Amino acid sequence: MVKVFIYPATSLILSDMVARFGHEPIGSALGIRERIQTPGFESPPLQITPEEPKKGLKWAAVEVPSGVRGRMAIYGPLIEEAEAAIIIREADYAFGCMGCARTNELIQFQLRQSGIPLLDLEYPSSDEDGVAFVAAIREFLAGLGGEEGAA
């Protein structure tokens, strides 16, 4: 089983596919879950405090908008933990944590720089593309090793 970072990190379908093929998906759910389940914070809706943009300085300089650094405080540790990644380019709307285009560019750059196995795909626009899309992901995940799930 390999830890696979998914982009868009909010994609439930991608997360499900990674899990079905026997790997561990790393995405928004993990990063956000930790924050919203932490008791004692009162910073709704995400329990993110002004400390996060400071932690985000590890991945983005102080000149970068605070929203980028706050988001990177969520994604940075996940990217460092990832052993492989799938990037879907031009995916349909991804709001929430994927709402900042500059953060999204930085996340993709970090993944490409990390040297981990990477699958870079266009978002499918037809049924035919969709089939090829799923096949490509399956092939990539199978190549990572580990046991295949109940796909």
Place this chain on the structure above:
Amino acid sequence: MTERVRIAQLSCGPEYSGVQKEIAEAAGMVDAEVFFPDIMLDDVRRGFEEFGLDVRSPDLKLAIARAKALVEGRIDADAVFIATCFRCAEAAIVRNELRRYIHENSDLPVVSYSFTERTTAGTLLTRMEALTTIARRRALLAREEQEGITLGIDSGSSTTKAVVMKDNEIVGTGWLPTTEVLKSAAGVVDLALEEAGLRMTDIQAIGTTGYGRYLIGKQFDAQLVQEELTVNSKGAVYLADSQHGPATVIDIGGMDNKAISVQDGIPGTFTMGGICAGASGRFLEMTAKRLGIDITELGPLAMKGMGDRVPMNSYCIVFGTQSLVNALAEGSAREDVAAAACHSVAEQVFEQQLQEVDIKEPVIMVGGTSLIQGLVHAMGQLLQTEIVVPHHSQFIGAVGSALLASGYIREK
């Protein structure tokens, strides 16, 4: 009990900057609530495509679609707060265009703000208060004449001002530096009453504004305690006799600046605060001190000089002072340094703040700094227009308070 004012939030990033709580808290302090307008995914696609601004950030696309829903009346709101990260160029474009779009196509008061992770509820309070005042007190803001005998007190960061008004005339004024807030207020009230030949018992209603408004409001048992954005716009159009139609009010204060776009005496959009004191009256005070003159002499001195002979254009008061010291050390004329300081402040207000409101004539400059002739001249040059500085412009907050307070005479 008044109904809670519903402020629609159009934003990108505050949740991730950890300041969403501060925004909600600031709204709560003025009995308002912020909410995110609910729209369908198809509205997002349609919204930003129709708007024509093809931004990359999905959250900004969402903000655009939400703005369209507000303007088209699909969402009920009393006011709009636009907030995006400071330093984001894409967000700055969206923020500005949405502010203009909402201002031109609806009567919702709107304020835009760029935040950092250090933004606090206290910083946002005056803006939220102004939004709710405009939404809640339109009838009060429509008042065009002062009635009876009223007192207005403006407790600013640098100076405290008081004005006594009687039957639509200013009959007494007081002006002192702000030291101890209550002591300064008591001093200016005494001065204003003395000039008016009246006693405190003659006063029928009191209004307070400025940073110390709550404290002095409590001390003087004021009927009206209101932030300076709405009070100053009202005072400005009253003194400049521009109560009908559009106007732009510029108030360069000791600590922060206000630029307000006014329609029929009611503020539509406004910005408050610069990036640093380099763009405030405080820098001019420091300049006067360094030149060894009184602040009242700075304006006339600046009018004799040529600002472009001295390089001075810094966002920061420390670096601005450094330019000033360097220029004097290199032998620049004091007149030129004074002119450069005025130009520097005017230019920064122009670049940082006036881009965020629609400049419509008449442009009225108010506050203590409007008496600095060189600053008014520099602003006029930048805006390519004749700036109106009404009589008593330095008492603007006190005049606005006294005027609006007369709405409470009958309730007393």
